[in-house]
Amino acid sequence: MTRPTIHDVAKVAGLSLATVDRVLNKRGGVANKSIQKVADAIAQTGYVRDIAAANLSRGREYRFAFVLPDSATSFMGLLRDALMAESNRLSAQKIRIDILTTQAFDTASLLTTLRTLTPATTDGIAMIAPETPEVQTEIARLAADGISVVSLVSDLPRTDRHAYVGPDNVAAGRTAATFMGKFIRADAGRVLVIAGSLAARDHMERVMGFRAVMNSRFPALDLLPAAQGFDDAATVRALVRDALSDGPLAGIYAVGAGNRGVLDALANQADRPVVIAHELTVVSRSALQSDDFDLVIDQNPTAEVRTAISIMQDLSDAQSVTPTQGAIPLNIFIRENIT
Amino acid sequence: MTRPTIHDVAKVAGLSLATVDRVLNKRGGVANKSIQKVADAIAQTGYVRDIAAANLSRGREYRFAFVLPDSATSFMGLLRDALMAESNRLSAQKIRIDILTTQAFDTASLLTTLRTLTPATTDGIAMIAPETPEVQTEIARLAADGISVVSLVSDLPRTDRHAYVGPDNVAAGRTAATFMGKFIRADAGRVLVIAGSLAARDHMERVMGFRAVMNSRFPALDLLPAAQGFDDAATVRALVRDALSDGPLAGIYAVGAGNRGVLDALANQADRPVVIAHELTVVSRSALQSDDFDLVIDQNPTAEVRTAISIMQDLSDAQSVTPTQGAIPLNIFIRENIT
DNA sequence: ATCAAAATGATTGACGTTCCTCATTTTTGC
DNA sequence: GCAAAAATGAGGAACGTCAATCATTTTGAT
Numbered sequence: 001m002t003r004p005t006i007h008d009v010a011k012v013a014g015l016s017l018a019t020v021d022r023v024l025n026k027r028g029g030v031a032n033k034s035i036q037k038v039a040d041a042i043a044q045t046g047y048v049r050d051i052a053a054a055n056l057s058r059g060r061e062y063r064f065a066f067v068l069p070d071s072a073t074s075f076m077g078l079l080r081d082a083l084m085a086e087s088n089r090l091s092a093q094k095i096r097i098d099i100l101t102t103q104a105f106d107t108a109s110l111l112t113t114l115r116t117l118t119p120a121t122t123d124g125i126a127m128i129a130p131e132t133p134e135v136q137t138e139i140a141r142l143a144a145d146g147i148s149v150v151s152l153v154s155d156l157p158r159t160d161r162h163a164y165v166g167p168d169n170v171a172a173g174r175t176a177a178t179f180m181g182k183f184i185r186a187d188a189g190r191v192l193v194i195a196g197s198l199a200a201r202d203h204m205e206r207v208m209g210f211r212a213v214m215n216s217r218f219p220a221l222d223l224l225p226a227a228q229g230f231d232d233a234a235t236v237r238a239l240v241r242d243a244l245s246d247g248p249l250a251g252i253y254a255v256g257a258g259n260r261g262v263l264d265a266l267a268n269q270a271d272r273p274v275v276i277a278h279e280l281t282v283v284s285r286s287a288l289q290s291d292d293f294d295l296v297i298d299q300n301p302t303a304e305v306r307t308a309i310s311i312m313q314d315l316s317d318a319q320s321v322t323p324t325q326g327a328i329p330l331n332i333f334i335r336e337n338i339t
Numbered sequence: 340m341t342r343p344t345i346h347d348v349a350k351v352a353g354l355s356l357a358t359v360d361r362v363l364n365k366r367g368g369v370a371n372k373s374i375q376k377v378a379d380a381i382a383q384t385g386y387v388r389d390i391a392a393a394n395l396s397r398g399r400e401y402r403f404a405f406v407l408p409d410s411a412t413s414f415m416g417l418l419r420d421a422l423m424a425e426s427n428r429l430s431a432q433k434i435r436i437d438i439l440t441t442q443a444f445d446t447a448s449l450l451t452t453l454r455t456l457t458p459a460t461t462d463g464i465a466m467i468a469p470e471t472p473e474v475q476t477e478i479a480r481l482a483a484d485g486i487s488v489v490s491l492v493s494d495l496p497r498t499d500r501h502a503y504v505g506p507d508n509v510a511a512g513r514t515a516a517t518f519m520g521k522f523i524r525a526d527a528g529r530v531l532v533i534a535g536s537l538a539a540r541d542h543m544e545r546v547m548g549f550r551a552v553m554n555s556r557f558p559a560l561d562l563l564p565a566a567q568g569f570d571d572a573a574t575v576r577a578l579v580r581d582a583l584s585d586g587p588l589a590g591i592y593a594v595g596a597g598n599r600g601v602l603d604a605l606a607n608q609a610d611r612p613v614v615i616a617h618e619l620t621v622v623s624r625s626a627l628q629s630d631d632f633d634l635v636i637d638q639n640p641t642a643e644v645r646t647a648i649s650i651m652q653d654l655s656d657a658q659s660v661t662p663t664q665g666a667i668p669l670n671i672f673i674r675e676n677i678t
Numbered sequence: 679a680t681c682a683a684a685a686t687g688a689t690t691g692a693c694g695t696t697c698c699t700c701a702t703t704t705t706t707g708c
Numbered sequence: 709g710c711a712a713a714a715a716t717g718a719g720g721a722a723c724g725t726c727a728a729t730c731a732t733t734t735t736g737a738t
Contacts, residue, residue: 354716354717355716355717355718356717356718356719357716357717357718357719358715358716358717361715361716368714368715368716369715369716370714370715370716373715373716392723394723395722395723395724395725396722396723397723398722398723398724
């Protein structure tokens with residue numbers, strides 16, 4: 001009736017506790033047939049390792065670092081908040097989190113930070129970064145040193161990173177396009193797309209997905225070339241005003257940050273375009289509520305943080321990690337379902 | 340550098356381990372000033388109880404029951420699957436789950452099941468049930484016996500249940516209505532709403548939310564009186580065919596199960612209505628993919644199961660539970676973001 | 679058959695907490 | 709100031725696992 005322990009496994013396997021332990025913790029020096037016996041005994045008894053006891057005994061601590069750009073965007077703020085909020089729960093699980101801040105859009109600063117990380121102080125890192133060659137080599141170094149590397153929000157597929165935690169950004173763009181096409185009631189019209197930076201992989205992917213669906217399913221709409229707002233409200237405002245000066249807009253897809261700029265540019269417009277933005281922040285939430293935005297596609301920062309940590313933990317325990325584990329769902333918000 | 344333990348707390352407080360333990364576990368027989376000393380010492384050292392060690396020592400097991408209707412709907416199947424999938428993770432945490440099945444739409448069967456539950460075998464239950472007076476009194480009995488009671492999917496606000504885990508169903512209806520109104524391109528048209536049963540609180544709430552938004556924001560659309568499909572595909576099919584015989588439909592909101600019926604009734608229709616359904620199941624997923632449904636509002640069964648369990652755990656540990664803890668987000672799926 | 683190497687056994691202390699018991703000290707009421 | 713009650717101290721076993729050490733047995737090569 002009670003849960004089987006290693007003692008039971010040892011008994012069933014007809015081996016000593018020591019040998020079972022050697023197998024379980026891969027200490028080596030065990031005959032193959034004994035390994036098999038243990039495997040059979042585990043299957044037979046239904047033994048599951050008591051993680052609480054194991055961790056207690058190990059006294060192990062996980063030390064993870066999050067490397068985030070020092071961007072003023074609220075999304076980064078939310079990520080940081082989520083990280084803080086988790087910290088209590090985490091300390092109870094002996095997980096220590098360092099938040100390392102780098103200057104946004106500055107690869108040199110990022111590299112300096114990454115170079116400080118060694119296996120002596122860090123078991124794993126989660127990072128938001130662009131995919132430059134220098135970053136690539138530094139990630140290779142980290143991975144070679146045995147540090148688990150997880151890319152966050154924006155993937156780095158051409159590096160040695162072990163996993164990606166974030167949304168499918170192409171799907172996000174496609175989703176945005178579908179709603180855009182269905183929400184626009186006119187038969188024709190111009191649609192403006194504003195990315196933060198097209199050098200950022202996540203933004204680029206969203207733009208690609210958006211364009212693909214717009215072209216194939218809503219060819220009557222006129223998709224303007226993607227502009228770059230550098231996550232800055234003033235720049236974004238200027239871009240929207242500029243586009244408006246050429247005539248009315250049927251839709252705006254705000255891929256990156258700087259949503260306040262969209263709001264400002266559209267203030268007092270009679271027949272505002274359909275607006276679809278990313279990330280549920282203070283600004284976008286209130287814009288939904290006031291009916292200034294139509295829809296927001298969000299990636300839940302808390303989910304992102306939790307997933308990243310649990311994946312880093314799995315990696316540190318040398319457990320296998322499947323790519324789908326890091327997938328963060330796209331949450332779609334309109335005025336009626338804001339949480 | 341290392342985490343403080345009760346030993347450290349005892350040292351700082353100038354008390355023995357035994358006394359600190361008495362305070363921590365409320366065993367009584369401790370002078371007030373000592374309690375204060377311990378509190379101060381905890382604050383000073385930043386002590387956090389090591390739950391792993393505590394549970395290990397206690398050898399405590401949580402025994403929870405899920406009471407689910409024996410409905411053939413895929414959503415119940417998904418819930419059950421989620422429960423099974425969690426079972427490994429759970430057994431490692433010494434959480435034991437019983438799944439108790441009751442006959443759908445049969446209060447007597449439900450009551451028989453509930454009456455078998457005693458504190459001797461069960462620490463908490465999560466249930467999907469209608470809010471009848473008998474159920475009400477039985478829940479009162481369970482709560483009085485010290486069993487934690489959580490309502491799942493459909494709330495039971497007028498009972499002694501300790502928490503509700505599930506989506507905001509009124510918001511779900513409002514959300515459905517918003518998309519319905521925006522997706523329908525015609526200026527007028529008839530909209531059919533099919534609930535499973537209007538006696539089920541969740542369905543009722545969705546219908547209410549839907550109606551409210553349709554009336555206020557899309558008054559040009561003609562909302563037909565809500566029909567009951569009893570979660571049965573054949574019944575649903577008949578209802579849709581019936582409505583179609585009176586003329587074309589602009590939209591269908593399928594509140595409950597039986598989506599295959601909608602699909603069947605619409606097969607080979609030239610200009611199909613906008614279809615919005617609930618729960619991402621095999622049927623609705625493929626209907627999205629084949630462009631037969633426009634949008635699906637989902638409540639993630641895995642999230643629901645996990646939340647319910649963690650809330651029952653908190654309740655068992657006599658921790659306070661805030662109502663928002665049980666909120667399950669509404670996930671919105673279209674063809675482009677199916678996971 | 680011999681010897682080294684490989685495999686296994688036996689045992690122990692530790693991790694941080696809970697839950698006991700029994701002894702000792704302090705406080706309280708009169 | 710005394711007895712009774714209350715509070716505290718001291719200590720130990722247990723939970724299931726890990727991580728050692730040292731002793732013993734089995735295996736394989738020659």
